[in-house]
Structure formats: structure tokens, C-alpha cells
Amino acid sequence: MTVPRIDLVDDYSVPRHIVGLWQLSGGHQTSATSAEAALRAMEAYFEAGYDTFDCADIYTGVEDLLGQFRDRLGSRAARLQVHTKYVPDRGALAQLDRSAVEAAIDRSLRRLQCERLDLVQFAWWDYETPGYVDVVGWLGEIRETGKIRHIGTTNFDVERLDQMATIAVPMVAHQVQYSILDRRPTHGLTAFLDETESAMVCYGSLAGGLLSDRWLDVPEPDGPLANRSLTKYRLIVEEIGGWHALQNLLRVLREIADGHHSEVAHIASAWVLDQPRVAAAIIGMRNAKHLTGARQAFSVALTKGDKRRILDWQESHPGPAGDTFGLERDPEGPHSAIMWTDLNSEPSKPAQ
Secondary structure (H helix, E strand, O other), X not given: OOOOEEEEEOOEEEEOEEEEOHHHOOOOEOOOOOHHHHHHHHHHXXXXXXXXXXXXOOOOOHHHHHHHHHHHHHHHHHHOEEEEEEOOOHHHHHHOOHHHHHHHHHHHXXXXXXXXXXXXEEOOOOOOOOOHHHHHHHHHXXXXXXXXXXXXXXXXXXXXXXXXXXXXXXXXXEEEEOOOOOOHHHOOHHHHHHHHOOEEEEEOOOHHHOOOHHHOOOOOOOOOOOEHHHHHHHHHHHHOOOHHHHHHHHHHHHHHHHHOOOOHHHHHHHHHHOOOOEEEEEEEOOOOOOHHHHHHHHHOOOOHHHHHHHHHHXXXXXXXXXXXXXXXXXXXXXXXXXXXXXXXHOOOOOOO
């Protein structure tokens, strides 16, 4: 099956599933994936039609790994598209100037072994510290030099996106968390994107894997989880009513999947891709084990009845309130406690 694509802008298309590499970053997982195993998996996805990879300057070692991958591809690297993020450390926000922003972009270029970044997604940890509008302007200026092809954002709310829209810098995509469990983008972002005619790229559509058959009829974990993704999305489960509510949803999704001869994860992914203004969903990759399943997800077309059953569950379990990434910014809340906000001050640690 051919991987379906979508235009973010007239001259730039992406697969509707973008390969996310957060799971390969240093400190994310209890047992690290070797660089060679990761490179083999990346090549398998690439050859299957997933030519767009998502990373960030704060994903320790991942930009370097993608640079190695680019080198390994040789002439095939012309088809490779890399979306990185510019995430200045929380402790450095007040001191940022244009030269610091350009130095960070140059660092990503060196790590990724390329002359132009396909998409830079900008994030900002603390709205109380001014400067994010200035940074957008500086990124626009750097784009004019040819170092950046497209600019987007990560985890900004509508109020700040509206402020940044006053700067004449085109934004092609806004990356946010979105899933059947977490529908915060519907609390204003979708309407904003309708007005600005821009798109979402979504992460967390499978809630770190919790929205899969793997967790159906599994007792609530009572100890540490295997990685930071599961820890993060376990907190979202609490927002929708706890483990019992998750199990009820998984049973609904399993029954829907039975009607499509499919899997729970495929239904969860299809639901996100069906939402207004969603261009693509990011699928996490540690190895190539889920490659076949990822392709099969595109064969699912949810019926009106399927959507009604999911909506019935959602109406009984509203989930997280507020705008996108609001809970994660609350310094007193559990969601912010797991955020590492000064990773660029740590030395780069390439995967071993």
C-alpha cells in the first residue's frame, strides 16, 4: 500500500504518518537502542515511503543520528525530509538574541549534515518570559538566508499564536498533542487554523502506545513504566477518569476494530487523521517492528457509526481541559514535573 501524502504548502508534501524519533533520545528509555539498529529501522521506514522524520535539538543524540542516516543514504538522501525543533532552554529565554537563535540553527545544520532545514518547529517553555514573538521574526530572517525552508511551532496556545501572527512569517504547521483521550486542540486551535489556513501535525495519537491492544484488559500498573512516553500519557489517563475509563475505551475501540479486521491502534490513528486541520500524525519509532501495522492503518475508514461510538465515550469522559500544553506548563501540576526544560545545556550524547 502506498503511503498517502498531503501538501502542507503548494511545494511541500509529507506522508500522513511522520516518523518520530523521540524514543531514541538519550534518557528516554530504560534500555537504549543501538545506533546501528536505529539506522536499519530508519532505512526500512524510508524505503517503505516514510521519507519524513521528526526530531528536535533537545532529543539528545537524535540529530546526530539523522546526520549519520543522511550520510548512509548517499544519493537517496535527496528524498529525505527532516523536521527538527528549536527549543531554547528555559534558563536561557531571557538572554536570547538573533545571534543565539542562528547559532542554534547552525548547530542543527551541522548535526544533520545538511545545508537547509526542511522544517524548524519553534517551542517556548515560559510565557511569562517575553521574546517568543521576536524569535519568530529572527527565524523568518534566517529563513531568508536559505538555512530554513519552512517554519512552524510546537505546543503554543491560541493566544500566543495570535500574537506571533502579527509577524509576517509564514507558519506551515503547528505540532500539538492530539488523541481520542486528549482533545485540547478542539478548544480553540482548530478554529484558529481554519482562519489562518494552516495545519496541525499531531503527536501522542496513540498515547505512547496505551491506545493499543497491548493494554486491553491489562491491570493498572503499580510500578515504574518502561519509558517517559508511558509516564507522560499515564497522566493523561488520569485526566479522563483513570484506568477503568481507559479500559472502557479500549473495549469500544476493539469492537470497532473487529468490524474493520484491524487493530485498536489503527482505529485510534484513523480517528486523529480524520479530524479537521490535521495534516499528519507522528508515529514513534524504536525499531521496524510496527512498520507493517503502520501501513495497514491507512486502510481503515471509520464509519458514521464508529465515530458516534467514540463520541459517546468522549462525551462521558471530556478529558484534559484548557488550551494545548496548558497542563504541561502548570508549575504546580504533575504534568510539568516530568518535563526536562534545559536539555541544550547538557552535552550531546549520540546513540551508542
